[in-house]
Amino acid sequence: MTALLKHSALSGVYRMNGAKTTTVAGWEIAESFGDTSREQRQLAEGAVLVDWSHIGKLALSRGDAAAVAEQAIPGAAKAAVLGTTGNQDQVALRLTENDYQLLCQPGQEQALLEKMDQAKSTVTDSTGALACFALGGPRRDEVLERSTAVDLRRDKVVPGSVIQLTIHTIHCTLYRTENLEIITHSRTLSESLYDGLMDVGVGVGLMPAGLGTIPVSFEEEK
Amino acid sequence: MTQRMWHNKEIKDRYDVVIIGGGAHGLATAYYLAVNHGITNVAVLEQKFIGYGGSGRNTAILRSNYRTEEGIKFYDQALKLYEDLAQDLDFNLMFSQMGHFTLAHSTASMQAQTTRAAYNQACGVDSYVLEPKEIKEMLPEIDITDHPRYPIHGALYHPPGGIIRHDAVVWAYARACDRAGIHIHQLTKMEDIIMTDGKVTGVVTNRGKINCGMLVSCVAGWSSGICEQVGVKLALVTHPLQALVTTAYKPWLHHVVVSSTLHIYLSQTDRGELVCGNGIDHYPHYGMRSTLSFLEGYAAHVLELFPILHNVSVQRAWAGLCDMTPDYSPIISLIDEVQNFIVNCGWGTWGFKASPASGWNTAEMVATGRTPALIEPFRHDRYIKNRLVGEKAAASVGN
Amino acid sequence: MARRIQAHRYLTLPERGREISFKYNGKTLTGYETDTIASALMAEEVKITSRSFKYHRPRGQFDAEGHGPEVLVTVDDEPNLWADLIPLRDGMEVKSQNTWPSPEFDIAAVNQVTVPMLPNGFYYKMFHKPKWVWPLAEAQIRKVAGLGKIDIKGRHNKRRYEKRYRFPDVCVIGGGPAGLGAALAALEEGKQVLLIENRAELGGHSLFDLSPVSGSPVSELNGQPAYQAVQTLIEELADSPNLEVMVNTTVFALYEDNLVAAQCGSDMFKIRAESVVLCPGATDRLLVFENNDLPGVISARAVERSIARHGVLPDEDAVVVTTHDGGYHTAMMLHGAGAKVMAVVDSRTGNTPGHFENQAREAGIEIHKGHTVHRARGGRFVTGMDVGSPTGSDTTRSFNCDLLVLAVGFKPTLNLLSMGRKTPVWNIERGILQVNELPEHIYSAGEVHGNASFGRLLEEGSTAGKAAAQGAANPATSRTAEEIIAALPADIECGGKNHFICKCMDVTRNEAQASIGEGYDQVESLKRYTSMGMGPCQGKSCHEAIARLAAIDTGLSPEEAMPTTMRPPFMPTTFGILAGRAPHLGPIRRTAMHHAHIDRNVKFLDAGQWKRPEYYTTPEEEVKHVRTKIGMIDVSTLGKIELSGPDALDFLHFLLPGKFRKLAVGKTRYSMMIAEDGILFEDGTLSHVSEGRYYLSTTTGNQDAIMSMMMWWLTVEPRDVQVKNLSGANAAINVTGSGTREFLQPLTDVDLSNEAFPYMACREGSIAGVPVVMFRIGFTGELGYEIHYPAEYGESLWNHLLEEGKSQDVKPFGVETQRILRLEKGHLIPGTDTDALSNPYEAGVGFTIKDDKPDFLGKAFLKDFKDRGIKNRLVPYVLDKGVVIPEDGVAVIEQGKAVGRVTSSRTSPTLEQGIGLVWLPDGMAKTNQRFTIRNRKGVDTNAIVIDHASYDPHGERLKS
CATH class of the missing domain: 3.50.50.60 (FAD/NAD(P)-binding domain)
Structure with a gap:
């Protein structure tokens, strides 16, 4: 028997848009929406939204979250609140003094979980509970400007920081890198968030793209 | 003189x-x-x-279609007194018994409206449940399609309800x-x-x-x-409740429309202004200022019912205090x-x-x-x- | 006659731009791209632009500020817009309002004769006796009320409304000299600046100010006329990278924490600024005298703007009424445009002539000192005027003019400064209204503090802008009383009855005085009684006149006579703008199987934010299928909370009314939840999944509330508990029907035999390689397993089960089907069968309450309910076969009284008769008791209380 596939909350969107999918760590995820070169052009000139829902996501809260996060991702305990630490494969987002979100390459979440002493903090594997979008392209700020009441100017929310906010009334965690906005949010609301972003993104040419355009990496290409 | x-x-x-x-x-x-x-x-x-x-x-709304016998009887006495008050006091209070809709947007709300109608009728208060198409006949401008986020399932209709010059x-x-x-x-x-x-x-x-x-x-x-x-x-616990009026338009709405799911009270005065009320603000407060979020929320909600109102403009907003009991x-x-x-x-x-x-x-x-x-x-x-x-x-x- | 002018003696006219054609009341007219609708109408000699609200008096353009009601028009089916603010666009269709057949010939103008014959406040004094008159009268009133028409045929709007956001360091509102000064100063401090102007161009009134600039802090401007100096300034700003300029943008409100709400086209901007500098300026005062509302009575700045910005001369023969040198400026503007200025009437005597007074004298314009206007004459528009002493006592002169220009000083536009927070006060010494104190980080500058020279305004703006950039205290205005233009000695009382105070609601001074005489001597009551100040301008035109005159007429001091709070919005703002792209109330929540349901032609049901399958075929068919074969329902929306840690059991004992110490690993139990007030609000199951690890499932609607409640209590009384909300992480399916065991067993590593996995047990294992937790519970009344598993497998496992179950005819069913199935079993649903007053004893689930344990949520109130005894009961019933099924919510009628209510009522496809749950008085809630249900149509039906569930009363199928 072939193993069952894991699906993103956007699986319906994939189908409606004729996405070409690939399998990563058991997940069926979009490689492209038909034309990778066009997506890449859009990434260079406009804005693209890439579904990264398959990345590993762990939530830590209460207890000694910092110490437990440190076990998984060295340096996590030293991260400033609303700051981050990590490398291209994994990153610790410090949401509050005592709340963390850890993101990692697809399929790596189990390895991280095993490094942690789960008696010391409440650790929840939210890989399936949360969806994730990566928003790229020079005009992505214009999409966000129409989507949230929170000040996301680049001199206020600097690359490498994390912020919790609502985007189209949906609660999200936004991790900003030099080139991307990595937005985790409830899986159940993912299609609604997608619709909301696309709706206001029409004017700036926002389009969906696949992993072929933005592969998962938490560190900028230098 | x-x-x-x-x-x-x-x-x-x-x-x-x-x-x-x-x-x-x-x-x-x-x-x-x-x-x-x-x-x-x-x-x-x-x-x-x-x-x-x-x-x-x-929002100057009068009605007596409450849920409990205690409530119905008390408010019915009020409504009956109101019906003759202009004559008793020799003052035109402009009581317009235009009829009052309470819209239901869910099966649960339909159940609640049905119960109210039943208790109202048992107490002799004129009140009954309408199907969406019956609502549409009386309010041709209302959207009863499944286009809104929470489509209309029906309504409680209360003919003697209406508005008065408060x-x-x-x-x-x-x-x-x-x-x-x-x-x-x-x-x-x-x-x-x-x-x-x-x-x-x-x-x-x-x-x-x-x-x-x-x-x-x-x-x-x-x-x-x-x-x-x-x-x-x-x-x-005292909470503010916000309300607004629009500029005056040629009267087109001749009923009171209420939706609790959408926090909407809507009627049109004899001057042509739409009088719009909201649910209470969530926070206890003694301030009587209005907020932008109230205007935004009301606007988004009223357009669910009446999309034609998108270019109708709000001219004044205010707040009153509500002393809420448990x-x-x-x-x-x-x-x-x-x-x-x-x-x-x-x-x-x-x-x-x-x-x-x-x-x-x-x-x-x-x-x-x-x-x-x-x-x-x-x-x-x-x-x-x-x-x-x-x-x-x-x-x-x-x- | 109005006309376009090609040149002006004292200034260079701006380019007109492209010619534009538009429609007005069906007629095609032309204008230019620099026109507003109003200026184009003026050039096309449309003198009467509307009819007044009550009397249908002819009204024409007055102040060109978007304040007065005179120029309200419908543009492309959008009613109640200000023609003097809207730039002309190609092909726009403009229609006049509240008039028929046209503003020039209006049938309802008969009101001018009939209405004033009625007593003051007649609408409160007529039509109510006898009682039947009012509905008839009201119907007639409603036929003629209102202004513009809503396009009730237009269904969904075609405009695309958006909400946008800005976060400048300094937001400057108003692009006149003070605003420009503020923006420049803030930019110099290195700040990000947003400059907002409600017209198409920056510059404010300086654009038509002929005064030579002196004393400007920017020296290069000195010596230039203001209208040129301001252009220099604008050019200087143009390339600043830190500046964003928004023109044609109306700030309609200012709220706490410097939230500025503005509209630009179809976009609403919500601006949060560190500092806000308000430079809203001032507008011409309204003077109250006989026939002051006639078309042709026009404000000085409206005349100046029309000539200098649009190249339109409003009319030929003008008289300017003034109290300051500005009136002479207006006279020179008219003179330079080629108009005949018949006279300047100046109420002052013996002053030192100002710059423009001297110019006017040189130009040979007739000047009457110590005089003012007594009345305007004319039927449909001004044809003449009388002047005389400022006391109103003796009329000395008449003019046959067609333009009566009012230059009687300025009233500051205080709305944004006040905004419902700071009440304006009357400064007796300076004769103006002012807002004395602004909240922190809000600054003001410019003409809002009183009229001043260009250099002075620029400097004041600059000072405020710098303070705003630095977050310093608000620099106090340095204006002195002498600099303020005095008000007229009084508004002129010399007979007549058409002294309009409020043109929106057609309120005259006579009416105000009569109302005061009736006892409405508090300005607030006066305002409500007469409606003055409550029309579309919301007092922007009349606020000051009301204050001024109410003080005189009530005998109150000017401070006490202040009219009410100025409330947002400052400019009427449409629902479309305010709503933005928010066509629905909240985002849609979808389960992981959402699209699999769509593939099967599901009918969805809204459950809060969720879309849940209501049914796929018909509920009846699905019920029968579950009762005879195997069905599957997506129950992913259930709340799923995992609790572990040393204090988990203790915490559960506090939260839930039951006892769980004996709940062994692998066991599941039903549990109610009771609110603090003793009300039953939730049921769910609690399972002991593995040693010390508990799994609580909650209903769809309560999951957030319960999670919050847990967090609240863990904060109030800290315990060592790990609470994980797995609601989103797990999908869930209930597979149910008598053949379920045979169907599932080959697919899973869990032993499903009745011995190994009995009713009310739970097991961990896997299905098709997917890790699962299975609960053997039976809401439907059949053998069933609720399978919880990671959401990312939601779709795959659902499809897998349906695929594997094909041969056994496994089919999905929906929520409505489930509701019937549970009703056949007599299970209640909190919130459906109970309400905010239902206690668990009366609801028949008192057995879940273990009140012999120490304190738990709701215990005190539960005791009270228990002591009080049962008044009503929730019981199952059946109807006779073939009887029409009553609707949910209908009442039980006993001797004409409503004594109970039906909460759930359905046809049971299994039993082929009506079944339901009903609240009955305790005395009636007895097995086999007959009672009467009255349905919505008023038809009575007999029902019988039954003892147990109507289907499988002993739960044999459930436990098999």
Whole structure:
């Protein structure tokens, strides 16, 4: 028997848009929406939204979250609140003094979980509970400007920081890198968030793209 | 030569009854004291001008289609008094019994409306449930498709419900009080209550001391503070409720439309303005400012019902105070611990429509010292004894 | 006659731009791209632009500020817009309002004769006796009420509304000299600046100011005329990278924490600024005299703007009424445009002539000192005027003019400064309204503090802008009383009855005085009684006049006579703008199987934010299928909370009314939840999944509330508990029907035999390689397993089960089907069968309450309910076969009274008869008791209380 596939909350969107999918760590995820070169052009000139829902996501809260996060991702305990630490494969987002979100390459979440002493903090594997979008392209700020009441100017929310906010009334965690906005949010609301972003993104040419355009990496290409 | 509506009179040293609060409840109480009980040595004290508070800040909706028998009977007395009030007081109150819709957007809400209709009918109140297509026949502009986020499942319709010129109710009562010899003192702020041996004997105001036989507090949103002065803690939380009017348009809406799911009250006045009310703000507050989020929320919601209103503009927004009780029912009560003191409050979002019945029964309580049967359920001590009125069960009902 | 002018003696006219054609009341007219609708109409000699609200008096353009009601028009089916603010666009269709057949010839103008014959406040004094008159009268009133028409045929709007956001360091509102000064200063401090102007161009009134600039802090401007100096300034700003300029943008409100709400086209901007500088300027005062509302009575700045910006001369023969040198400026503007200025009427005597007074004298314009206007004459528009002494006592002169220009000083535009927070006060010494104190980080500058020279305004703006950039205290205005233009000695009382105070609501001074005489001597009551100040301008035109005149007429001091709070919005703002792209109330929540349901032609049901399958075929068919074969329902929306840690059991004992110490690993139990007030609000199951690890499932609607409640209590009384909300992490399916065991067993490693996995047990294992927790519970009344598993497998496992179950005819069913199935079993649903007053004893689930344990949520109130005894009961019933099924919510009628209510009512496809749950008085809630249900149509039906569930009363199928 072939193993069952894991699906993103956007699986319906994939189908409606004729996405070409690939399998990563058991997940069926979009490689492209038909034309990778066009997506890449859009990434260079406009804005693209890439579904990264398959990345590993762990939530830590209460207890000694910092110490437990440190076990998984060295340096996590030293991260400033609303700051981050990590490398291209994994990153610790410090949401509050005592709340963390850890993101990692697809399929790596189990390895991280095993490094942690789960008696010391409440650790929840939210890989399936949360969806994730990566928003790229020079005009992505214009999409966000129409989507949230929170000040996301680049001199206020600097690359490498994390912020919790609502985007189209949906609660999200936004991790900003030099080139991307990595937005985790409830899986159940993912299609609604997608619709909301696309709706206001029409004017700036926002389009969906696949992993072929933005592969998962938490560190900028230098 | 025009006749004066009321006169500014000298304050007397003593009145048999002092009523704090020159809104519809206070003035109605004074009026019925005079006409029903012949008690006219009465003063109504108003800190600002008559009708400043909730009486001037509501959405002017009248109805009696409540959920519980207690509520239905009480509000039905109010509605019946309102129906003849213009003639009784010889003042055109512009009561327009245009009919009142309570829209349901879920099966649960349909169930609640069905129950209300059943209880209303059993109490002789005209009220029945409509299907979406019947609503559409009466309100051709409404969107009954599945386009809205929460489509309309049906409605409770209440033909005698409607709107009235709310300020006029205050003025008409005030004029009638004045003619009956009752004193109305505006710009008179009560600053303290004088107690002797557990009895209220007078009040101190910014214009001096006044002795009284009986003190009646009809100050709605400000009740907690007044009652604290005599050591009574009320089961009240005061929340703002915001409302708005649009600029005037040629009248097209000839019914009152209410949706509790969407927090919408909507009607159109004889001047052509749409009067729009919201649910209470979530936070307790004594501020009477309006907020942008209220305007945004109301706008988004009203367009769900009436997409044609997208280019209709809001001209003024304001807020009033709602003294909310845990069971969405008022408090009209003698207080065991304090003699000669009656509290009339807890009017939340349902106060204006109760004014005549509130005044009628409060006056009877003042005159007889006993609680009339109709308002027995609204005693203050029900919160101590956990005997709440069931109106909260109709919480999906609102104004 | 109005006309376009080609040149002006004293200034260079701006380019007109492209010619544009538009429609007005069906007629095609032309204008230019620099026109507003109003200026184009003026050039096309449309003198009467509307009819007034009550009397249908002719009204024409007055102040060109978007304040007065005179120029309200419908543009492309959008009613109630200000023609003097809207730039002209090609092909726009403009229609006049509240008039028929046209503003020039309006049938309802008969009101001018009939209405004033009625007593003051007649609408409160007529039509109510006898009682039947009012509905008839009202119907007639409603036929003629209102202004513009809503396009009730237009269904969904075609405009695309958006909400946008800005976060400048300094937001400057108003692009006149003070605003420009503020923006420049803030930019110099290195700040990000947003400059907002409600017209198409920056510059404000300086654009038509002929005064030579002196004393400007920017020296290069000195010596230039102001209208050129301001252009220099604008050019200087143009390339600043830190500046964003928004023109044609109306700030309609200012709220706490410097939230500025503005509209630009179809976009609403919500601006949060560190500091806000308000430079809203001032507008011409309204003077109250006989016929002051006639078309042709026009404000000075409207005339100046029309000539200098649009190249339109409003009319030929003009008289300027003034109290300051500005009136002479207006006269020179008219003179330079080629108009005949018949006279300047100046109420002052013996002053030192100002710059423009001297110019006017040189130009040979007739000047009457110590005089003012007594009345305007004319029927449909001004044809003449009388002047005389400022006391109104003796009329000395008449002019046959067609333009009566009012230059009687300025009233500051205080709305944004006040905004419902700071009440304006009357400064007796300076004769103006002012807002004395602003909240922190809000600054003001410019003409809002009183009229001043260009240099002075620029400097004041600059000072405020610098303070705003630095977050310093608000610099106090340095204006002195002498600098303020005095008001007229009084508004002129010399007979007549058409002295309009409020043009929106058509309120005259006579009416106000009569109302005061009736006892409305508090300005607030007066305002409500007469409606003055409550029309579309919301007092922007009349606020000051009301204050001024109410003080005189009531005898109150000017401070006490202040009219009410100025409330937002400052400019009427449409629902479309306010709503933005928010076509729905909240986002849609979808389960992981959402699209699999769509593939099967599901009908969805809204459950809060969720879309849940209501049914796929018909509920009846699905019920029968579950009762005979195997069905599957997506129950992913259930709340799923995992609790572990040393205090988990203790915490559960506090939260829930039951006892769970004996709940062994692998066991599941039903549990109610009771609110603090003793009300039953939730049921769910609690399972002991593995040693010390508990799994609570909650209903769809309550999951957030319960999670919050847990967090609240863990904060109030800290316990060592790990609470994980797995609601989103797990999908869930209930597979149910008598053949379920045989169907599932080959697919899973869990032993499903009745012995190994009995009713009310739970097991961990896997299905098709997917890790699962299975609960053997039976809401439907059949053998069933609720399978919880990771959401990312939601779709795959659902499809897998349906695929594997094909041969056994496994089919999905929906929520409505489930509701019938549970009703056949008599299970209640909190919130459906109970309400905010239902206690668990009366609801028949008192057995779940273990009140012999120490304190738990709701215990005190539960005791009270228990002591009070049962008043009503929730019981199951059946109807006779073939009877029409009543609707949910209908009442039980006993001797004409409503004594109970039906909460759930359905046809049971299994039993083929009506079943349901009903609240009955205790005395009636007895097995086999007959009672009467009255349905919505008023038809009575007999029902019988039954003892147990109507289906499988002993639960044999459930436990098999």
